[in-house]
Every structure is written in structure tokens, then in C-alpha cells.
Amino acid sequence: MDQENQCSGSCDSCSSKESCPDFPKPTKKDVCKVIAVGSGKGGVGKSSVAALLAVALAKRGDSVGVLDADITGPSIPKLFGITERPKGDESGKIIPPKTEKLGISIMSMNLLLDDPKAPVVWRGPLIGGVVKQFWDDVEWGKLDWLVVDLPPGTADAPLTVMQTIALDGMVIVTTPQELSALIVGKQARLAEMMKVPILGIVENMSYVKCPKCGEILNVFGPSHSEEIEKAFGISTIAKIPVTDGFAAMADDGTIESFSDEAVLGALVDGIL
Numbered sequence: 001m002d003q004e005n006q007c008s009g010s011c012d013s014c015s016s017k018e019s020c021p022d023f024p025k026p027t028k029k030d031v032c033k034v035i036a037v038g039s040g041k042g043g044v045g046k047s048s049v050a051a052l053l054a055v056a057l058a059k060r061g062d063s064v065g066v067l068d069a070d071i072t073g074p075s076i077p078k079l080f081g082i083t084e085r086p087k088g089d090e091s092g093k094i095i096p097p098k099t100e101k102l103g104i105s106i107m108s109m110n111l112l113l114d115d116p117k118a119p120v121v122w123r124g125p126l127i128g129g130v131v132k133q134f135w136d137d138v139e140w141g142k143l144d145w146l147v148v149d150l151p152p153g154t155a156d157a158p159l160t161v162m163q164t165i166a167l168d169g170m171v172i173v174t175t176p177q178e179l180s181a182l183i184v185g186k187q188a189r190l191a192e193m194m195k196v197p198i199l200g201i202v203e204n205m206s207y208v209k210c211p212k213c214g215e216i217l218n219v220f221g222p223s224h225s226e227e228i229e230k231a232f233g234i235s236t237i238a239k240i241p242v243t244d245g246f247a248a249m250a251d252d253g254t255i256e257s258f259s260d261e262a263v264l265g266a267l268v269d270g271i272l
């Protein structure tokens with residue numbers, strides 16, 4: 001429906017207010033900024049970048065939470081090595097577990113499943129319901145930042161999340177071979193439709209640095225970041241190299257040990 005053309009100006013009586021970008025979403029007085037991390041396509045490292053952004057912010061002493069809104073493909077708990085189930089308090093609120101090292105609060109569908117390896121085969125409305133619960137019913141406490149790991153793509157699932165949570169900004173993750181104008185353009189259009197400011201692009205797996213001679217190898221092709229900046233006015237926040245030991249860190253749940261301070265610093269600077 002073309003909401004803009006049919007808008008009577010009265011939200012109270014409107015049956016499509018929940019999906020309308022102009023309808024104010026609930027804000028949380030205790031959560032200062034909510035930043036979404038999205039990607040036009042799966043497998044580009046979106047969850048890894050969301051986790052690194054949370055690590056970078058927590059390392060500067062900020063209080064941080066991660067809401068894993070990738071309901072059907074949740075990978076945030078694994079990256080942080082969290083298996084503990086969230087607890088409930090006496091008022092019925094859900095208390096998210098915190099990471100051991102930096103005390104980052106984590107909420108994910110994977111922490112609620114009896115079998116975390118079982119697939120979640122849900123459609124939009126159910127996914128929307130869970131995300132709403134993660135937003136409304138989780139006692140996040142006082143947070144400087146809530147990082148939201150969006151579902152990949154530009155279809156129903158990320159749209160549902162963006163309709164449910166009041167986002168202050170979005171970071172787009174891509175890789176050199178995925179960084180086509182088409183994919184970034186779609187993501188930019190989605191953010192624009194939902195009136196969410198785009199903070200910038202993170203080009204993941206951008207290059208490989210030879211550990212012996214330091215030569216930079218563009219194994220996934222040349223960067224397209226300048227082209228994207230010209231076409232859409234979206235700047236590149238950080239270029240993250242293919243990092244030796246990254247998969248092991250993700251498998252062991254030790255992403256908090258990521259120590260490339262240049263990358264962490266660039267991620268923080270990009271959203272401040």
C-alpha cells in the first residue's frame with residue numbers, strides 16, 4: 001500500500017501504522033543508541049562485523065548489548081561463546097546473559113532453543129513477534145549502545161525488524177565482490193524507505209596482507225568503495241582484511257580477543 005498517498009494524518013485509527021515508517025516506534029529511555037548492521041546478501045561477515053562493533057564499543061568502556069535479530073540464522077552467541085539461557089526476573093522481564101570478558105549483554109533466538117542446532121523455519125509474522133519481544137520484554141538495563149544484527153538481504157525479514165525497532169542508524173557490510181552498485185543501492189533504498197540513516201559501509205574480507213612481506217593482495221577483486229561513495233554518497237567506515245585465525249576465534253567463541261586495534265578504532269569512529 002502507498003501509505004504516503006493514503007495517509008489521513010491520524011495514526012490512532014490507521015490499521016497499517018505498525019508498518020509505516022512515520023509511525024513513531026517505541027524508544028527506550030535506558031538505551032542510548034540503536035545501531036543495525038545489515039548486508040544485501042548472506043555470508044559476507046555481517047554477524048562478525050556486528051560482534052566486532054560491539055567489542056570495539058565495549059573496549060572503550062561503553063555499556064553494550066547485541067540483539068541478534070537474525071532469527072532464522074542466529075550466530076551471535078556462538079561468536080561470543082555464550083550458551084547460558086536468559087533468566088527471567090520477578091516482573092516477567094528477560095535478563096540477557098553477559099559475555100565473560102567485556103560484559104556485553106546478548107539476546108538471541110539460539111539461547112532459547114532446546115536444540116541450538118535445530119533450524120528455525122518461521123515466516124515474517126512470527127519472526128516479527130520474537131524481535132518485538134527481544135525489544136520490549138528484555139531488560140537490557142542502561143546501555144550506551146544496542147547493536148542489532150539484522151537478517152541478511154532486503155526482503156521480508158530485515159524489513160520486519162526495521163519496522164519493529166527504532167533504529168538510530170545502519171551500517172552496511174559487504175565484500176569487494178559483493179560491493180556492486182545494485183546490492184548496496186537496494187540496501188540504501190530500504191534504509192531510506194524506513195527513514196534510517198546509513199552510517200557507512202564496512203568492506204569485509206577486503207584484502208589479504210602477506211605476513212612475510214606485507215604485500216596487499218586483493219584476492220576478492222579490487223575495492224569498489226570510491227565508486228559507491230560517488231553513486232550513493234555513502235562512505236566506507238572500515239576495510240577489514242581476511243584475518244588469519246578469524247574462523248577459529250568464531251568457532252571457539254573468543255571474538256572478544258580480536259586485537260586489530262586499527263579495525264576496532266575505525267568501526268567506532270565510523271559510527272560516532
Ligand SMILES: Nc1ncnc2c1ncn2[C@@H]1O[C@H](COP(=O)(O)OP(=O)(O)OP(=O)(O)O)[C@@H](O)[C@H]1O
Pocket residue numbers: 039041042043044045046047048049070073075152204205240241242243244246247250
Ligand atoms: N575478515 C574475516 N576474515 C576471515 N574470516 C572471516 C572474516 N569475516 C568473516 N569471516 C568468516 O566468514 C564466515 C561468514 O561470516 P558471518 O557468519 O559473520 O557472515 P554473515 O554475513 O553474518 O552470514 P549469514 O548471512 O549467514 O548470517 C564465518 O566463517 C566467519 O568466521
